Amino acid sequence: MSYSSFELLDHSRPIVVFGRDGQVGRALQICLKDLKVPTVFLGRADCDLTSESSIVEVLNRYQPQVIINAAAYTAVDKAEAERDLAFAINAKAPELIARYIANVAHGILVHYSTDYVFADTSQTAYLETDIAGPLEQLSAYGQSKLAGEQAIEEAFNLAHDSGNAKCQDGLPRYLILRTSWVYGDGENFIQKILRLAAKHAQLEIVNDQIGVPTSADWLAKMSMQMIDSNIESGIYHVVPDGETSWHGLAVLAIEAAIAQGECLDAKPENVIPIPTVEYSMKVRRPYNSRLNNTKLKKALSSVSFTEKYPEWQDQVRAYIKENVVKFLSMGMVGESH
Numbered sequence: 001m002s003y004s005s006f007e008l009l010d011h012s013r014p015i016v017v018f019g020r021d022g023q024v025g026r027a028l029q030i031c032l033k034d035l036k037v038p039t040v041f042l043g044r045a046d047c048d049l050t051s052e053s054s055i056v057e058v059l060n061r062y063q064p065q066v067i068i069n070a071a072a073y074t075a076v077d078k079a080e081a082e083r084d085l086a087f088a089i090n091a092k093a094p095e096l097i098a099r100y101i102a103n104v105a106h107g108i109l110v111h112y113s114t115d116y117v118f119a120d121t122s123q124t125a126y127l128e129t130d131i132a133g134p135l136e137q138l139s140a141y142g143q144s145k146l147a148g149e150q151a152i153e154e155a156f157n158l159a160h161d162s163g164n165a166k167c168q169d170g171l172p173r174y175l176i177l178r179t180s181w182v183y184g185d186g187e188n189f190i191q192k193i194l195r196l197a198a199k200h201a202q203l204e205i206v207n208d209q210i211g212v213p214t215s216a217d218w219l220a221k222m223s224m225q226m227i228d229s230n231i232e233s234g235i236y237h238v239v240p241d242g243e244t245s246w247h248g249l250a251v252l253a254i255e256a257a258i259a260q261g262e263c264l265d266a267k268p269e270n271v272i273p274i275p276t277v278e279y280s281m282k283v284r285r286p287y288n289s290r291l292n293n294t295k296l297k298k299a300l301s302s303v304s305f306t307e308k309y310p311e312w313q314d315q316v317r318a319y320i321k322e323n324v325v326k327f328l329s330m331g332m333v334g335e336s337h
């Protein structure tokens, strides 16, 4: 994929990516490798997002025109006890970054959000226009991510209303990419399942939480495509086509690993579906995590995006095909054989 608009950016101002060492951050590193625009990837040690002065210092130093914020407080269970920390990273930091992009850089902000902003108010896939919440039914993580979305939208609206956002060439712009069930280079559900399937003949996996598994690599590519295509500001649901339960994902992952020649103790038929009530969870997870991707597809077709839109199954199979040997060598899969 080539990114023509990026070549039009001011090359004296790098793209700054927060969250270098996360799953999406790592995928972005690969995706941005061949771009002819300088890019700075920042980890926690380079910029602690709980520190306003650290954020301001980094923005002053690099003066980026484009910021991709892949950093977040993502420990869903711990967030209940570390609420202030979750809000500092997931809401306050994005607000500061959004104010800078809207008022100073007049550039582009890409920020990631989550299905956890919804609390089972629908039986079908959520649209971007569906009202998030209700707040009291969201986890602390979900509340902090929703507060982050709202802070970004407000920062851009305020800049626009006050005339600070000198609009030209569709800038400044924000893209809030809500996604779900992400897997990439990092600890995730698929890795855990394969590790368990290598050790246990039978697994019990929840089958009444439904969502869309999303490849971090694909999400990174879509992020670049959306920046490059001048897609207008707003929230977008960025997930592949299809849906499944955690049980469905586990079965497909095991099937795909076996198809690659892996010898696992648990066969697909030994993955037993169980309801959420039988699985102890510290924090309530949404039953319905489905995000409707129609808005994104329409936006992409309006910019003549011609690549085939993916199905989640194909992405999971490709991920396992590419990574199962690495998992093996790390002693993660097949370690008992």
Ligand SMILES: NC(=O)c1ccc[n+]([C@@H]2O[C@H](COP(=O)([O-])OP(=O)(O)OC[C@H]3O[C@@H](n4cnc5c(N)ncnc54)[C@H](OP(=O)(O)O)[C@@H]3O)[C@@H](O)[C@H]2O)c1
Residues within 6 Å of the ligand: 019, 020, 021, 022, 023, 024, 025, 043, 044, 045, 047, 048, 049, 050, 069, 070, 071, 072, 073, 074, 089, 111, 112, 113, 114, 115, 145, 178, 179, 180, 181, 182, 183, 186
């Ligand atoms: N994973 C999912 O299933 C999922 C689903 C829906 C939405 N999302 C969203 O997608 C985005 C990326 O998620 P991910 O899966 O890539 O998350 P991740 O793997 O947990 O990575 C998050 C990154 O944020 C960094 N970070 C945390 N606190 C920080 C701080 N105080 N200062 C600077 N950096 C800090 C972490 O740094 P360290 O490496 O130092 O810890 C980590 O590298 C997030 O916005 C998340 O909410 C994820």
